[in-house]
Amino acid sequence: MAPHSRIRLVLFTLFLLIYLMTVLGNVGMILIIRLDPQLHSPMYFFLSHLSFLDLSYSSVITPKTLGNLLTSKQNISYLNCFxxxxxxxxxxxLNVSFSSMACDRYAAICSPLRYQVVMSTRRCCSLVFGSYLIGFMDTSVNVLCLSRLHFCNSKIIYHFFCDGPAILALSCTDTHGIEIIIFISAGSTLLVSLITISLSYVSILSTILKITSTSEKQKAFSTCASHLLGVTIFYSTMIFTYLKPSKSYSLGKDQVASVFYTIVIPMLNPLIYSLRNKEVKNALNRVMKKRKDSK
Incomplete structure (x- = not known):
């Protein structure tokens, strides 16, 4: 077997294992939250939504990537690419989902007596609907901008999926104006989300430091730690990948960052939120015990 073929086989095996773990982890998280009544709270409502987005996000990219690794004809039609x-x-x-989760933690820790009122079912559904509305608006901007591009010579996408920066780098027309519009659209969403998360956690940290009970303080820190870890990983890779001009597009660096962002993070999120969460572990034990007793 040629060295190039061996590398593709190794990558195929690695990505397949990651994808299987992503599906298992996120579907498992959704089922546990749905099956256990004690997890029917705003926090786990947002967490199940995050798992759904992770699963969908990975499924848009990974199956096609796996197919390309198995065949020498690594092509995609214009329609499928778009x-x-x-x-x-x-x-x-996903960043809006992290913002919603930050707001939920703020309400739970800073206003515990008003938590059920502040994070009502209607408000939670509105936040989820808002995330999809923002996604639709960003999609519309990208479609309108990228549909105006012209490709004169090479039509080879130097990436493992149809990503905006990789497509912009192929265009033979002036993309400066389009880059500014996309940057403003993506950047404003990121900025608002980061400000929301930052302000929420400044207030949360201030409230936690005022707690006199050591056990309660540790519990509050533990509740927020998993969310902060997920936020840090997500935003660091996203900012590195997208908030820069296409002229600085680097094949190697951007592909590594994108693999982490599109394939690895959707697998990590359910692990982060389950392994560091006693309530999820207890819920899993209750669900397994219930299934065992029913047999």
Whole structure:
């Protein structure tokens, strides 16, 4: 077997294992939250939504990537490429989901007596609907901008999926104006989300430091730690990948960052939120015990 073929086989095996873990982890998280009544709270409502987005996000990219690794004909039609990019952008409001989860933690820790009123079912549904609305708006902007591009010579996408920066780098027309519009659209969403999360956690940290009970303080820190870890990983890779001009597009660096962002993070999120969460572990034990007793 040629060295190039061996590398592709190794990558195929690695990505397949990651994808299987992503599906198992996120579907498992959704089922546990749905099956256990004690997890029917705003926090786990947002967490189940995040799992759904992770699963969908990975499924838009990974199956096609696996197919390309198995065949020498690594091509994609213009329509399929555009469709993949649209779904990728539409499912991008993961950052808005993180903002919603930050608001939920703020209400739970800073206003515990008003928590059920502040995070009502209607408000939670509105926040989720808002994330999809933002995704639709970002998709519309990207479609309108990228549909105006012209490709004169090479039509080889130096990436493993149809990503905006990779497509912009192929265009033979002036993309400066389009880059500014996309940057403003994506940047404003990221900025608002980051400000929301930052302000929420400044207030949360201030409230936690005022707690006199050591056990209660540790419990509050533990509740927020998993969310902060997920936020840090997500935003660091997203900012590195997208908030820069296409002229600085680097094949190696951007592909590594994108693999982490599109394939690895959707697998990590359910692990982060389950392994560091005693309530999820207890819920899993209750669900397994219930199934065992029913047999």
């Amino acid at each position: 469709t993949q990019m649209c779904f990728f952008v539409f499912l991008g409001p």
